[in-house]
Amino acid sequence: MSDYPLIIIGGGLSGLAAGIRFARFGQKVLILEKHSKPGGLNSYYTRQGRLFETGLHAITNYAGPEEKHAPLNRLFRQLKLSRQQFPIHQQLCSEVVFPGRASLSFSNSFDRLLEEIRDKFPRAIDRFLQLVMEIKELDAFRPQPRMPTRARLLAALDDELLVELLLCPLMFYGASEEHDMDFTQFAIMFRAIFLEGMFRPAGTIKDFLELLISQYKTFGGELRLRAPVLEIMQVSEQNGRRVHGVRLASGEVVTCDVLLSTIGHPETLALIPAPPNGATENTAALAGRVSFIESIALLPRAACGHIRNDRTIIFYNLAEKFFYGRPEEAVDLASGVICFPDNFQGLPTTDTIQIRVTHLANYDLWKKTADKQEAYRQLKEEWIKRSRQTVGKIIGNYPENVVYEDSFTPLTIERFTARSQGAVYGSPRKIKDGRTPYENLFIAGTDQGFLGIVGSMLSGVSIVNQCILQGQDSTRN
Numbered sequence: 054m055s056d057y058p059l060i061i062i063g064g065g066l067s068g069l070a071a072g073i074r075f076a077r078f079g080q081k082v083l084i085l086e087k088h089s090k091p092g093g094l095n096s097y098y099t100r101q102g103r104l105f106e107t108g109l110h111a112i113t114n115y116a117g118p119e120e121k122h123a124p125l126n127r128l129f130r131q132l133k134l135s136r137q138q139f140p141i142h143q144q145l146c147s148e149v150v151f152p153g154r155a156s157l158s159f160s161n162s163f164d165r166l167l168e169e170i171r172d173k174f175p176r177a178i179d180r181f182l183q184l185v186m187e188i189k190e191l192d193a194f195r196p197q198p199r200m201p202t203r204a205r206l207l208a209a210l211d212d213e214l215l216v217e218l219l220l221c222p223l224m225f226y227g228a229s230e231e232h233d234m235d236f237t238q239f240a241i242m243f244r245a246i247f248l249e250g251m252f253r254p255a256g257t258i259k260d261f262l263e264l265l266i267s268q269y270k271t272f273g274g275e276l277r278l279r280a281p282v283l284e285i286m287q288v289s290e291q292n293g294r295r296v297h298g299v300r301l302a303s304g305e306v307v308t309c310d311v312l313l314s315t316i317g318h319p320e321t322l323a324l325i326p327a328p329p330n331g332a333t334e335n336t337a338a339l340a341g342r343v344s345f346i347e348s349i350a351l352l353p354r355a356a357c358g359h360i361r362n363d364r365t366i367i368f369y370n371l372a373e374k375f376f377y378g379r380p381e382e383a384v385d386l387a388s389g390v391i392c393f394p395d396n397f398q399g400l401p402t403t404d405t406i407q408i409r410v411t412h413l414a415n416y417d418l419w420k421k422t423a424d425k426q427e428a429y430r431q432l433k434e435e436w437i438k439r440s441r442q443t444v445g446k447i448i449g450n451y452p453e454n455v456v457y458e459d460s461f462t463p464l465t466i467e468r469f470t471a472r473s474q475g476a477v478y479g480s481p482r483k484i485k486d487g488r489t490p491y492e493n494l495f496i497a498g499t500d501q502g503f504l505g506i507v508g509s510m511l512s513g514v515s516i517v518n519q520c521i522l523q524g525q526d527s528t529r530n
């Protein structure tokens with residue numbers, strides 16, 4: 054008999070959500086997380102007595118509590134959590150800016166984006182409304198052939214500038230592929246960001262993680278931190294390939310009936326020793342190539358009067374054509390995301406303001422400095438300085454008296470999450486049904502195709518419902 058009906062690899066948001074969903078039915082479940090803290094890509098750390106969130110700009114998929122069928126509320130019901138336990142603040146307003154050429158602002162009211170397009174791209178508004186209808190009707194999780202988005206949008210809207218303006222935020226917040234995205238991924242992101250909108254929790258991501266862990270433990274779930282899985286153990290059976298447990302770094306073997314991995318598709322396959330004569334996938338070829346550098350600066354509010362600070366998030370592009378991919382240099386300053394985490398409705402005014410800036414980055418060039426601490430530090434310093442100068446042209450120069458500054462690179466992301474090549478959005482090959490060649494090994498999280506915090510949690514829940522609890526009457530709520 055196995056030690057656990059279900060083991061989950063990874064204590065990020067998809068793993069925690071999957072764990073709660075399974076434990077809710079009184080079943081024994083173990084989450085194994087390699088780090089000392091849960092949260093994965095969305096975690097936190099403290100410096101100088103202050104808590105910093107590692108990933109959070111804004112949570113997508115906003116919905117009011119009354120919108121019963123919205124993804125956010127479905128998620129809360131599935132986890133048996135109440136929206137009252139999760140006070141939130143909506144974004145003020147965000148904007149895509151191509152300086153000197155065009156801009157589009159948007160908020161949690163879709164009408165605002167419609168007004169902007171009606172005003173700035175009047176010839177395209179009817180076509181845009183038609184596209185929105187198609188996106189609303191599309192079943193993005195039905196496996197279907199890949200459909201390139203750029204070509205489809207150009208055909209639908211007949212306006213290249215508008216296409217680039219729409220793609221810029223959606224690619225930055227969720228494209229695992231370089232240069233283009235599959236139309237189903239585009240539709241998922243369009244709904245999450247433009248149709249539903251963005252918000253943040255009233256507390257920090259730490260409070261949210263604690264809420265999830267408390268719910269998980271209330272249902273009897275077990276969580277082991279500092280428990281990296283080194284190997285997935287397989288058995289060959291006459292009736293198909295199966296896995297039967299995991300080997301931890303400590304050498305301990307824990308067995309299970311079903312294994313759910315949230316660490317990424319290529320990363321999961323890489324943990325399975327190659328069968329003696331079996332065909333193996335080239336896991337390196339499945340890895341994503343899109344990674345980022347991000348800086349966080351804390352500035353005295355009193356010194357920031359001249360900074361453009363009326364937006365929650367600004368997505369900018371200075372290039373003739375918006376480029377999204379692995380840049381030739383270590384960092385691509387031609388585009389980026391500027392996030393003001395204090396700019397959400399109803400947050401109290403503080404003495405400092407925080408600015409988070411994200412740019413595309415080249416993993417290979419950062420990797421060259423991996424063993425050379427001083428070279429890595431200098432490269433970071435140089436690019437953060439150049440980033441500040443570029444961003445200063447868009448929002449106004451940052452004051453020199455920064456209270457605190459930190460940054461992370463593709464190497465930091467790889468080290469703290471084990472995402473191969475620091476690929477935040479995982480592999481471009483999404484496993485929409487969560488299934489693998491092993492009949493009791495499933496994939497959830499980023500590599501299933503749901504994106505962001507709400508998306509990755511829904512992924513964990515839906516794989517548990519569809520692949521693991523099937524046959525039980527458990528998907529009512």
Ligand SMILES: Cc1cc2nc3c(=O)[nH]c(=O)nc-3n(C[C@H](O)[C@H](O)[C@H](O)COP(=O)(O)OP(=O)(O)OC[C@H]3O[C@@H](n4cnc5c(N)ncnc54)[C@H](O)[C@@H]3O)c2cc1C
Pocket residue numbers: 062063064065066067068085086087088091092093094095107108109110111112113280281282283315316347466469470471472477497498499500504505506507509
């Ligand atoms: C910089 C940044 C900013 C972001 N901003 C936002 C945002 O503003 N809004 C938003 O909605 N989303 C944002 N995201 C995306 C969001 O964080 C992710 O979509 C989501 O957290 C993914 O969760 P996951 O559980 O699928 O994967 P992960 O978070 O990667 O979780 C996987 C977990 O598995 C663990 N693990 C890996 N290998 C092993 C192993 N061998 N054994 C045991 N454990 C292992 C990892 O340590 C990790 O905890 C951001 C991400 C980043 C990096």
